[in-house]
Amino acid sequence: MLTPWLAPIVWEGTFSRDILNAQYLQKNLVTGVVTFAVEKYVQFIEGFMRSANKYFLTGHHVNFYLFTDNPEKISHLRMAPENQLFIIPVQNDPRLQDSPRSHMDILSSYIHSQFQHEVDYLYCVDIDVQLLANIGVEIIDTLVATISSWQVLPQHEDKAYETHSGSQAATPEGQGDFHYTASFYGGSVAEVYKLTRACSQAEIEDRENGIEAWWHHESHLNRYLLHHRPTRLLSPEYYWDTELSSSAILVKRMCPVHWDSLRQAPETKDVEPSLFTAPLN
Secondary structure (H helix, E strand, C coil), rough: EEEECCCCCEECCCHHHHHHHHHHHHHHCCCCEEEEEEEHHHHHHHHHHHHHHHHHHCHHHHHEEEEEHHHHCCCCCCCCCCEEEEEEECCCCCCHHHHHHHHHHHHHHHHHCCCHCCCCEECCCCCEECCCCCHHHHHCCCEEEEEEHHHCCCCCCCCCCECCCCCCCCCCCCCCCCCCCEEEEEEHHHHHHHHHHHHHHHHHHHCCCCCCCCHHHHHHHHHHHHHHHCEECCCHHHHCCCCCCCCHHHHHHEECCCCCCCCCCCCCCECCCCCCCCCCC
């Protein structure tokens, strides 16, 4: 299945993971995962890390970068031998969790100063999610976006598009390709840097003009991807909103987690995480 610009849309059954794994291993690549857990969101750390450690690029080298204001919560997490967990302390500022502008600022800064030297691909994932099935090397490409699960509804709302004409995230009616969720996106470290830098600059300009996009960085992400189309799209399997009926999809690989239903994945090898103490730029 392809988009009008010939980018593949990844669904179950559209790829051979064995073939892709062999090709990926030959390249000796490292993939990074970035997530934020500040204030009340620290309760999701263990559930997210256990499920991601089990299901995300299993058997391949993955660097997990966790930004948090509670680094002591992570000291006893267990990781697979091929995975590394790096904890990056941040100030106790609720805006870091609830204001995606800060996320984009931080990400672009760290990509430029550090991540670009450590990983080949980088993916941004919400902390309040649970991985339920394998997410493998079929996600690897230059610029990757996940189609919103609301897109499959017969009469979905244009919830990802900004309508405020003065906003840098504004998308003219009828010009969007797909609705992309900001809960899971990524690509080559160079392309993710371009994306986060552009979105950060757009958010700053909006803020200077007294404007805040309705869907925050998701609105800016969609506007960016309208003009920089993804080279690979992940189907709603890769982030399925639990508000929707599960009968609408065959495989749910990642779902948001309710506050009172954090599930645990099996444990593996004990690994002490690395702690970065560099200040935010």
